Amino acid sequence: MRIHRMTATFGKLQGRSLELGDGLNIIEAPNETGKSTWCAFLLSILYGVNSRERDRAGFIADKNRFAPWSGAAMSGRMDCGTELGELTLTRATRRQTSPMGEFSAVYAGTNEPVPGLTGAACGETLLGISREVFERSAFIRQNNLPISQDAELERRIAALISSGEEGTSYTEAADALKKQLNRRRHNRTGQLPALETELAELDRQLSESNSLARQLVQARSEVEALSRRAEILQAELTDCNRWEAAQRRQALSGAASAAEQAEVRAAQVQERLQQDQIPENETIARLRGAIVNLETTRRAVDKARSERDEAMKALLRAEAAVNESPFAGQSPESARREAAGTENEPVKWNPVPGVLTFLIGVPLCFVVTYAVLFLTGSHSKLLALLTMLAGFSCVCALALFLKKRAFQAGWAELRLKRFGTADLDAIRQLAEDYAKLCEARDAAQASVNAKSAAADTLYSSLSSNEQGILLEVRRFAPDAFDIPTADQLLRACAVRRKELAEAETAAREARMRYELQVQQAPAPGTPEADVPAPVRSREAISTELDRVRAALAEARSSADRLDGQLHAAGDPAVLRASAEDLAARKERLETEYSALRLAMEALEGANTALQNRFSPALGRRAAEIFSRLTDNRYAGVVLDRSFRLSAEPVGDPVFRDAALLSAGALDQLYLAVRLAICELVLPPEKQVPIVLDDALANFDDSRCAAALQFLKEAAGNRQILLFTCHSREGEFFAGDREVFVQRLTDAAVEV
Structure with a gap:
């Protein structure tokens, strides 16, 4: 390309x-x-x-x-x-x-x-080639020079070993075997653990079904035994009822006789009370309450008299305080007027000091005038006249001052003798205190009058009530002349009334017991003779019967529950058949698992053998390129299936792991291996x-x-x-x- x-x-x-x-x-x-x-x-x-x-x-x-x-x-x-x-x-x-x-x-x-x-x-x-092989071989980046493992690249390199076939890869084969193994068992997951769990659940259900069956048989046996015991106890309780019926008939006759006797005694007591004219309980209670109230009134009288005496003492103390005042005998208003008029009251005074002052002062004025004229050397009449006027004025002023002093001394002596003090404010305060003492005396007198009236009223009421109570008691007890005797007689009447009430109560209770026994008595019929007494009491029999019935109900409920659980658990035959089928499937899967383990071990053994001779041609070519890149510093290169590289330095028989090389040498080693892969592994025609x-x-x-x-x-x-x-x-x-x-x-x- x-x-x-x-x-x-x-x-x-x-x-x-x-x-x-x-x-x-x-x-x-x-x-x-x-x-x-x-x-x-x-x-x-x-x-x-x-x-x-x-x-x-x-x-x-x-x-x-x-x-x-x-x-x-x-x-x-x-x-x-x-x-x-x-x-x-x-x-x-x-x-x-x-x-x-x-x-x-x-x-x-x-x-x-x-x-x-x-x-x-x-x-x-x-x-x-695929993208993965291209990226791991001919597509070389600086940060991606190392070769990572890939199944297809592994197949292509493995073809260089011997067979030339590219259809096999240890990684893919190992992954396929591992998937099959994991499908059958992987820790606690997989087909085998699921079958084991299901088989264990079936075994548990079978065991539970057998246990439920045994428990159901035991529960039904217990129900039968408890039913028989309940029938026996019921028969024993019937015999007890028969004996109790006979006893009630005997007790009924005795109850009728006791009721008649109690009614006769109550009638006799009632007759004696009528003969003695004993009052009713209401009258007795009312009179005794009135006597109790008398005690309360008597204590109130004593308290009122005590308060009256205390008020009398307070009145005496108030009158004594009023009499001790210098204004005693006067009204508060006259005392205030007297205190206010003490300042202007005429008083005797001594004129001798003033007269002597005048007699001595006039000549002295002439002497002083002459001395002034002599010292000044003047013969002026005006100066002499002024000096005389000044001296005469001084003498007059001194005489007036001495007169005022004499008046004040007289007034002080008079007030001190009358009130014990010369201070006008103190005298006015004495007047105010006298007015308050008068008010306290008047208040004490009013209190004495009120408390005396209250004590007299309470005593009058006490006497009137005592006479009324005694008059009413003498109607049925002529000997009652005082309150204590009347109280004793009323107590005796109350005792006799109580005796009548007890007799009437006893008669009513006897009649009620008789009527109740009549209602509870068995239906009229032929009395049974010689009914034997029960060996145990009714309470003991009833208690045991209740306990047996409760246990019987519980046993029946347990049996029903066990029967339902047994039906819900399923048919034991079906469960056993399912368990046998699961056991067969488990045995087949365990056989397959063992075979897969053997295949995995064989594959790992073969892979271990191939690791030692993995692509020697690739290693040789990589070594040639690496030697050329490093100027013949290294003589050999080896790699395993995980593409872990080692290099052999020239003159050193020990291979060095790639991690021990420098960064530059490591990049050169990876580049050599990449180029060797490109020459030997990639399709040359492409x-x-x-x-x-x-x-x-x-x-x-x-x-x-x-x-x-x-x-x-x-x-x-x-x-x-x-x-x-x-x-x-x-x-x-x-x-x-x-x-x-x-x-x-x-x-x-x-x-």
């Missing part, structure tokens, strides 16, 4: 085209110019876009990752040469849910469709193109040159597309017309 031209509206590519030549194509482009997008487009144009793929953590589905940035529908075209001829393949998007789902394959330059070439089978038809996306990024210059030289040689049989972000690959083939080198930019393609 040769790809001539690709045109894509895919991801960042918007109607961009890429021309390709035969042999080795070097497509050089900076990062983010669409190298990986062209590779993904090539894969999608051949095998389509998986519309069922979904985004997940760390992964974006191709249908979303390469959706055109412009918002246009995903589409593309590829012109190629195949064994079917020159073809034009196109894919377009008609429905958003099926990107590039519209496929067309026509012969180049015509509209004639290629028969049998569909979108689903396009890649496998043109390349001869000339499957090899696509490398930055696969040489980790190669140093020397090993990169070796790889490029090898790729040029390999391109003699197939087309190889090498996408790279470096310029060294293009520079290595500068001037080489057998290699088609072009540079991609965001704007155009440079050749």
Whole structure:
């Protein structure tokens, strides 16, 4: 297959085209110019876009990752040469849910469709391999150089061992055997566990059915035994009823006699009470209540007298307080007037100090006047007159002051003698206190009058009630002359009335017992003679009969329940037949399971044997390529069915696991194995193109040159597309017309 031209509206590519030549194509482009997008487009144009793929953590589905940035529908075209001829393949998007789902394959330059070439089978038809094999062999990405396991790739590589047949794969065979094994048994699931569960359930049902049958027989036996015991107890209870009927007839005669005697005694007591004129209970109760009320009234009289005495004492104390006041004998109003008039009351005063002051002061004024004139040396009459007037004024003022002092001293002495204090406010307060004492005395007098009247009223009522009670008691007890005697006589009457009530009650009860026994007595008939007394009491017989009946009902219910459960459990014969059928099916499945286990073990043994000689031709060719890429540093390469790789350094017989190699050497080993697979495994007639996306990024210059030289040689049989972000690959083939080198930019393609 040769790809001539690709045109894509895919991801960042918007109607961009890429021309390709035969042999080795070097497509050089900076990062983010669409190298990986062209590779993904090539894969999608051949095998389509998986519309069922979904985004997940760390992964974006191709249908979303390469959706055109412009918002246009995903589409593309590829012109190629195949064994079917020159073809034009196109894919377009008609429905958003099926990107590039519209496929067309026509012969180049015509509209004639290629028969049998569909979108689903396009890649496998043109390349001869499935998408999985293509991605694991000829489609080489930098981040996907390691080879993952695939059943079809495994079949193709296994064909190199001996048989050349591609129809077998250990993985598919093991999966098929494992599915069959799991179908029959997988932990607790599968046909065998289901049969075992069903068989265990049938065994349980059979066991339960047999147990129910045994329990039903036992329950029916218990019902019969309890029925017989109930009949015996019922007969014993009938004999007890007969004996009790005879006893009741005897008791009825005794009850009639006792009722007659009680009625006679009650009549005798009633007659004696009438003869003694004993009052009725109501009268006795009323009089005794009145006597009790007398005690209450007497206590009230005592309390009223005590309160009256206390009021008399309070009155005496109030009168004494009034008499002790300096205003005693006056009314409160006159006391207030007297207290208010003490300030203006005439008083005797001593005039001697004033007269002496005047007699001494006048001469002294003349002396002072003469002294002033002498000291000033003046003979002015006016000065002398003024000095005399001033002195005379001073003498008069002093005389008046002494007079006022004399008056005040007289008033103070008079008030102190009359009221014991000279303070006018204190005297007024004494008057107010006297008024309050008078009010308290009057209130005490009113209280004494009221309490005396109450005590007299209560005593009068007490005397009247005592006389009334005694008069009424003497009607039937002439000896009652005082209240205590009357109370004793009333008590005696109450006792006799109580005796009558008890006699009448006894007579009524005796009559009621007789009538009740008459009602309960057996029907008149011939009395049975010599009825034997029962061995046990009626209570014991009835208790046991109730217990036996309850047990019988429970036993019958249990038997009915067991019978229903036995019918619900099913026919034991049917259950046994079902169990035998299940046992046979289980035995057959166990035989198949054992055979499958043996086949699985045989397959695993064969696979173990093949692991040691898995595709020696592939290993040898990979070793040759790896040795050439590494300048003969390694001599051998081995791989197993899981594509685990090991390399043998030259001069060192110990193989090194691929994980121990450097990143660059590891990429070179994976590339060698991929190229070996492409040579030996892929169908040569299809000339499957090899696509490398930055696969040489980790190669140093020397090993990169070796790889490029090898790729040029390999391109003699197939087309190889090498996408790279470096310029060294293009520079290595500068001037080489057998290699088609072009540079991609965001704007155009440079050749």
